[in-house]
Amino acid sequence: MVVDADVVPPGALPPEVSLRRVRMDEAMSVGSLVFHQHVLTPLVRDAEPFLTLHSFRTGAVTLGTVTYSSAVRVQTGSVRDAYQVNIPLDGSLRTMRGDRAITASPRLAAVYGLHRHGFEGLGGPQRILGVKIRREALERRLEQLLGRPARGAAIEFEFGMALEGARARDWYMVLQLLGRRLWGAAGLSADTVVTANLQDTLLTGLLLASRHSFSDELDQPAGPAAPRAVRRAVDAVEAHPDAALMTVPELARTAGVSVRALQAGFRQALETTPLAFLRERRLTHARRDLERAEPPTDSVARIAERWGFAHHGRFALDYRRRFGEHPSQTLRRA
Numbered sequence: 166m167v168v169d170a171d172v173v174p175p176g177a178l179p180p181e182v183s184l185r186r187v188r189m190d191e192a193m194s195v196g197s198l199v200f201h202q203h204v205l206t207p208l209v210r211d212a213e214p215f216l217t218l219h220s221f222r223t224g225a226v227t228l229g230t231v232t233y234s235s236a237v238r239v240q241t242g243s244v245r246d247a248y249q250v251n252i253p254l255d256g257s258l259r260t261m262r263g264d265r266a267i268t269a270s271p272r273l274a275a276v277y278g279l280h281r282h283g284f285e286g287l288g289g290p291q292r293i294l295g296v297k298i299r300r301e302a303l304e305r306r307l308e309q310l311l312g313r314p315a316r317g318a319a320i321e322f323e324f325g326m327a328l329e330g331a332r333a334r335d336w337y338m339v340l341q342l343l344g345r346r347l348w349g350a351a352g353l354s355a356d357t358v359v360t361a362n363l364q365d366t367l368l369t370g371l372l373l374a375s376r377h378s379f380s381d382e383l384d385q386p387a388g389p390a391a392p393r394a395v396r397r398a399v400d401a402v403e404a405h406p407d408a409a410l411m412t413v414p415e416l417a418r419t420a421g422v423s424v425r426a427l428q429a430g431f432r433q434a435l436e437t438t439p440l441a442f443l444r445e446r447r448l449t450h451a452r453r454d455l456e457r458a459e460p461p462t463d464s465v466a467r468i469a470e471r472w473g474f475a476h477h478g479r480f481a482l483d484y485r486r487r488f489g490e491h492p493s494q495t496l497r498r499a
Contacts, residue, residue, distance in 0.1 A: 184218040186234065192216035199229055200297055201241045201249065208236040208285060219347050220295075224364050225302030228344045229295045230254070236288035241281050248303055248320065249277040250296040250371070251284065252328070252337075258293065260284040267325045274337075276322040276375055294347075296340065298368060306368040309414050310383055312423025321378040336370035339363055358410065358473040365412045369424070390422040390430030398427060398439070402446055409446035410473050413439045447472040448487050451480075455495040465492045 178198045184191070192214075193205050199220045207214050212235040220229030227247075240261075251260065252274045259268055260275040262282045269275040269284070279300065287293065300319075308315050328337050343363040373383065398420035402408045411419070416439055417427040431439050451472045458468065466477055469492070474480035484492045 178222075180223070181221040182218065182229075184216060186215040186217055188215060189213060192218075196231070199227060200295055201244055201247070203239050203241045203283070206238040206240075208238055209288070214288075221346060223343070223360050225299040226343070226364050226367060227295075227297040228340075228347060229297075230347050231287075231293045231295060232290065233287050234289070236286050238283065238285040239287075240283035244277070244279050244281060246300050247297045248279060248300060248322075249282065249298075250326070251275045251277070252294045252296075254292045254294050256291045258284050258286050258291070262324050265324055269325070272328050274326040274328055274333075276324060276326045278322040278377075279319050294340075294344065296367075298371070303368055303372070306365075306414060307372055307379060309417055309424050310369065310372060311379065312387070312426055315379075318378075320372075323376040326375045330374070332370070332374035336367070336374040339366050339370055343367060358470075359475045362412060362473075365414055369414070387423060387425035387429055389433045390420065390426040392430070392434055394420045394422045394427070395430040395434045397421065398431075399435075399442070402443065406450050409443055409450060411443065413443070416443065444483070445487070447474070448484060451484070451492070452488060452495060455492055456498070458496055460496060463496070465496055468492075 178195070182195065182199055184195060187195075189205055189207070193203065196205075196216065196218060197203055199218065205214070214237045215234040217232045217234075218229055220227060251258075251269060253269050253271055255271065257268050257270045258275075259266060260282070261284065262275070262277050262280045267273070267275060275282070275284075284293070304315055304320065307320060326333060328334060343360065372379075398416050401419045402411070402416070408419075413427070414424055417424045420427055422430070427439055431437055431442060435442065437445075451468055451474070454463070454468045454471065455465070465481075469475075469477055469480040474483075481492055484490075488495070
């Protein structure tokens, strides 16, 4: 959606925003609503910078690409309600957090946390990919991983996050998949179930892939959830078919344990993972619907999507492995 920066009242910003070569006052107005309140200063004499911004918001996550026509300095005000990560998509960028500065690049993300921050440069075609995550969502995910309350403590991230390690590289791949709609056809990331799972993975992945004030505790092995907690999780999914669409963090919250404890408990008690268990239940529900379907009103694709299988080819493969026939064969017998 293309936004007229002059007529957007606070709090009324649509989920998708597209600005093309807007002037400084408009850039600060809408850019502050998308990310954080900031001051924009030109670094090139007699060259007013024009902003191009494309962003979208999904749940607790806002993603956006930012480009200025000439070099600028951006400095935020106080940051209280959202954590921020910036990644240059090309070139390098001097970026600041408090009184510290690093040179961010496509291989080194700047993780600002809740600190005042800024950057300078970014002239011409150079773009930044910005990731904003609502504070309460990330801290709630942290508590789910820890299995205890964080008691309002902010997460203090290390400033630079190298994107070359295995965990960080995988996290960046999830980020790119979630952000696909910023630079082309959205593909799987347009599906609401897929988007919700990508968002959950993005939050969990950031906490596990980066270094921060809770990393040492997260790195400690988690004891398995008690059998009664595993049973509570299984019973919740068995009692209500739609519960199979829960994410693993939601299932852990239902069981009253941390995500890591639930994973260990499932491995110990059931020799599977919570994710594999949920997927198996969704396959079972899809088979039930295929057996009861009324063609041509119902189709394999429609039923697969109903149960969160956005990739139809992968669904057909998993279905055949599980039930020994193609889903279309089950549908033809209905």
